[in-house]
Amino acid sequence: MTETEEGNARHRNGGAATDACTRDDVFDNTYKEKDGPKPPRTIVWKNVILMSLLHFGALYALCLVPSATSMTLAWSVLCFLVSALGITAGAHRLWSHRSYKASLPLRIILAAANSMAFQNDIYEWARDHRVHHKFSETDADPHNALRGFFFSHIGWLLVRKHPDVIEKGRKLELTDLKADKVVMFQRKYYKPSVLLMCFFVPMFVPWYFWGETLWIAYFIPALLRYTLVLNSTWLVNSAAHMWGNRPYDTGINPRENKWVTFSAIGEGFHNYHHTFPYDYATSEYGCKLNLTTCFIDSMCYLGLANECKRVAHETIDARVKRTGDGSIRSG
Numbered sequence: 411m412t413e414t415e416e417g418n419a420r421h422r423n424g425g426a427a428t429d430a431c432t433r434d435d436v437f438d439n440t441y442k443e444k445d446g447p448k449p450p451r452t453i454v455w456k457n458v459i460l461m462s463l464l465h466f467g468a469l470y471a472l473c474l475v476p477s478a479t480s481m482t483l484a485w486s487v488l489c490f491l492v493s494a495l496g497i498t499a500g501a502h503r504l505w506s507h508r509s510y511k512a513s514l515p516l517r518i519i520l521a522a523a524n525s526m527a528f529q530n531d532i533y534e535w536a537r538d539h540r541v542h543h544k545f546s547e548t549d550a551d552p553h554n555a556l557r558g559f560f561f562s563h564i565g566w567l568l569v570r571k572h573p574d575v576i577e578k579g580r581k582l583e584l585t586d587l588k589a590d591k592v593v594m595f596q597r598k599y600y601k602p603s604v605l606l607m608c609f610f611v612p613m614f615v616p617w618y619f620w621g622e623t624l625w626i627a628y629f630i631p632a633l634l635r636y637t638l639v640l641n642s643t644w645l646v647n648s649a650a651h652m653w654g655n656r657p658y659d660t661g662i663n664p665r666e667n668k669w670v671t672f673s674a675i676g677e678g679f680h681n682y683h684h685t686f687p688y689d690y691a692t693s694e695y696g697c698k699l700n701l702t703t704c705f706i707d708s709m710c711y712l713g714l715a716n717e718c719k720r721v722a723h724e725t726i727d728a729r730v731k732r733t734g735d736g737s738i739r740s741g
Contacts, residue, residue, distance in 0.1 A: 434582045435507055435543035435687045437662075443549045444574070452570040461564065464637055471634035478626050482616045486631040489526065489612045491701070493639045494675050496523030497535075498702040502677070505587065506536040509690035509719045510706060516714040517592040525596065525603035526611070527639055533587050533597045541579045543687055547651075547663050550574040555651035555663055563641075563648035608636055642673040650680035655737035658685040658729055668699070676700030685729060690718040694726050 475483070500520030503509045512520065524532055538552045545551050549572050555562040587593050596603060612631035616622035645667075654665030664680035671678025679693035679700070690706060697704040709715035730738070 434540040434584075437546060437684075438544050441545055441548060441550060441578075448549070449573060454568055454570060457568050461568065464633070464640075467629065467633045468637035471629040471637075474626050474629050475634075478630050479616075479620065479622055481620050482622045482626060482630060485612070485616050486635045489631050489635050490639055491675070492523045493527040493608070493635070494642065495702060495705055496520055496525070496527045497529060497639070497643055498675055498677055499705050500524045501527075501529070501532050501535040502539065503690055503692065503702065503706070505532050505590070505593065506539040507687050507690075508586065509688055510710075510715050511717045512709070513714045514592070516709055517590070521592050521596045522603070522607055525600065526607040527643075528604045528608040528636060529640065529643060531597040531600040532593045533584070536587055536593075537579050537582060537584060538575075540582055541575060542647075543684065544582075545574075545578055546684065548574075550578045553647040555648065559648050559652060562651060563644045566647075608632070642675075643677075645670045646674050646677045646680065650678050654678075654681070655735055656681045657734045657736075657738040658682050658726075659733045660735045661733060671699050676702040685733075686721045686726075688719050689721050691720065694721070694723075 478486075501524050504512055504517075504520065521532060524535075529535060530538070542551050542553065547554055547556050552571060552575050553562045553566040554572075558565075609628075609632045612635060613624065613627045615627075616631060617624050617627045650665055650667045650670040651663050652665065654667035656662070656665055658681050662681070662684050664684040666681050667678045669678065670680070676699065677683070677692060679695075682694060683689070683692040691700060691703040693700055693703070697707065706715055706718065710718065
């Protein structure tokens with residue numbers, strides 16, 4: 411692992427950005443929202459119905475938990491962790507921010523885990539996330555937290571995107587994603603990969619290997635687990651942009667939120683992450699409360715990952731003193 415201080419591209423509020431990232435995830439303070447009334451919200455009723463059915467199914471699944479075997483519950487937790495890593499270590503830290511490099515076997519594993527998470531294919535997820543960082547808390551942000559908790563949590567998926575989100579997304583430089591054969595393979599076969607990884611495998615294993623009923627095997631390891639992963643990810647967009655302290659930069663909305671850190675296996679150090687988006691650990695504390703960082707470190711130890719980007723301690727200390735809210739003392 412290497413410690414680097416960003417050098418060429420400028421980051422928001424006078425910070426710096428890594429040379430490696432010709433950065434589509436650095437805040438663009440030249441963007442100005444258009445004057446006049448906002449475009450009307452167009453509800454996507456298909457998404458409303460599907461999300462409602464999913465959450466009603468998850469509530470029903472909770473009633474089935476006492477009937478499930480301990481093996482099924484343990485399998486559900488494992489599926490939660492695997493699918494969460496497909497987002498956190500995969501779509502987020504690897505493909506969106508390029509904060510470390512992964513070998514082909516690890517990229518294949520993370521792509522399969524990402525399909526288990528079922529939150530759009532890697533290419534689309536990374537594109538939208540880069541737009542989120544580049545235009546955070548503006549009309550061009552896909553889940554702009556200034557539009558309220560419900561919108562930033564799930565509402566943004568129930569309405570048509572703001573025209574600025576679409577326009578800015580089309581202008582991003584995404585050649586790194588297009589050049590990754592694993593990303594493009596997953597994108598091409600995304601629907602069958604989701605059916606296999608998100609629903610069939612979680613259901614089949616407990617039914618086949620230890621005789622769980624198909625009913626429980628579908629509703630708990632598949633449906634309930636999937637719903638919990640979705641909401642854990644969405645909390646990063648909503649709660650972690652609203653509640654918590656801002657020890658690194660008071661000029662941005664994202665916060666440090668320990669509850670989101672727990673539920674999203676390390677993604678709740680959000681003020682730090684938006685201040686230093688290139689840091690593979692998304693936190694200055696390494697593995698502390700950060701299962702995703704522990705996973706990446708393990709992959710480095712096994713030789714499956716390398717070149718993890720890190721922020722120098724002096725850079726963090728200087729930023730805390732210059733733009734932080736005084737809630738912590740770095741170092």
